[in-house]
Amino acid sequence: MMIVADNLQVTSRRVSQAIEHRDAETIRAMVTQCLKAGAGAIDINPGPLTREPEDKMRFLVETVQSVTDKPLLLDTTNPRALAAGLKVVRNPAVINGFSLEPAKMAEILPLAVAHDVDIIGYLLYPDSRVPADEGECLVVAAALFEAFQQAGLARERLIIDPVVAPLIWDDGLRHNRAVLAVIPRLADLFGFPVRTIAGISNLTTGPAPYHKRIQAEQAFVPMLAAAGLSMALMNMRHTESVACARACNLLLQSEVFAWEAMENPGLG
């Protein structure tokens, strides 16, 4: 399971200010911290970018890849920003992402085809509702895969995000149990070992004390890891949760155990 940093997001005041002022030093420092904490990829989430979308996305992509050659996830709903980012990206790139929503199908998916890059597909209904249970998730997954294939990309380009729900949603617990059940079934449904990603920070959306957030993440991340999740999008400042994800990799992927490995960053 690769750990992907979700720290570079516009909801952070530090990030939004750095984007506004094209403050490359701040962005570089954040990325360096994330890599040191064990991130295997960086999600770049500048929001919908209503003003200067192209210039801001170019700035972010170029700044991040000046300190790392790890994969970059371009995480915006703005197709103009995505196109601009894809034009300058040299690192492996992942578009984050599309869904059955008509606008996404029409404007985002074709960008993955044009640039021949990986793309994340969200298990959401065309109106962006979250499927209610395992069965609905699988129906949506089948429809998404069908649409994806019609676009003409190699099937290995697809990464499925089954959409972790906030625990405080009315049906959040039930939905997240469906997520755990769906992940190991996708390979059979699609006929190949499709990669998966989940946004861990979604789990604790809303006000909650830090240690309870950590408790929830530490309980859910190993469940996702054991279900076969390929990529965990995480807040790298949640050091206990990140350590937990690394311990999961040790338990699930290593052949030889050593206590020393338990603390090495970068096992993801």
Add this chain to the structure above:
Amino acid sequence: MMIVADNLQVTSRRVSQAIEHRDAETIRAMVTQCLKAGAGAIDINPGPLTREPEDKMRFLVETVQSVTDKPLLLDTTNPRALAAGLKVVRNPAVINGFSLEPAKMAEILPLAVAHDVDIIGYLLYPDSRVPADEGECLVVAAALFEAFQQAGLARERLIIDPVVAPLIWDDGLRHNRAVLAVIPRLADLFGFPVRTIAGISNLTTGPAPYHKRIQAEQAFVPMLAAAGLSMALMNMRHTESVACARACNLLLQSEVFAWEAMENPGLG
């Protein structure tokens, strides 16, 4: 997933001294602490009891059930001690446990039949070796279930322990991945939803710093919980791991989420 306290074990100097001196106050204080920390049952592990087995087991059972009516696991290989404990136990009782080992089949399993109590069956070869992989675990499970049924107990009396291996064993990681795979398959193999138990403290047998033990437990317990484990035998003084187990129950079993529930003891 019920949390079972493994703290009452003879390897603890405090416990061995309390048994030797029939110090009921110390035992009662320990049990009360375990219950307060969220234990749903108490494992009584006085070792093989080479001297005064009957008297010591009677003392332990009577002392523990003087402070709780929760289930007691009688955890010794000594059939005389087990018989003595079963004679005085009033709480729900579980014999911990038998395996395909001939002595256990001959002397332990019949006690469960005679007293009509639950019994834990270990997935071990007759010579006490641990099965190497998922397939071997399932073969052993089938043989154990067959032997169990021939003894004439109601099938619901059986609880399977797939035997968590120490991480530092040569094949410990591989074996524990087999444990995760086997747990959800037992219901199909046996034809009913058989209960399962796992000894979490086994995972970190040997010298290791406390925080690394906790990291390993916090990674593995949620994987076991998601696999469907019924009972987790844990050191209740590992408060972070116990909190993690409770968080797992919240994520996997609750219908309604509330952050307040994250810290309530006794969710197990």
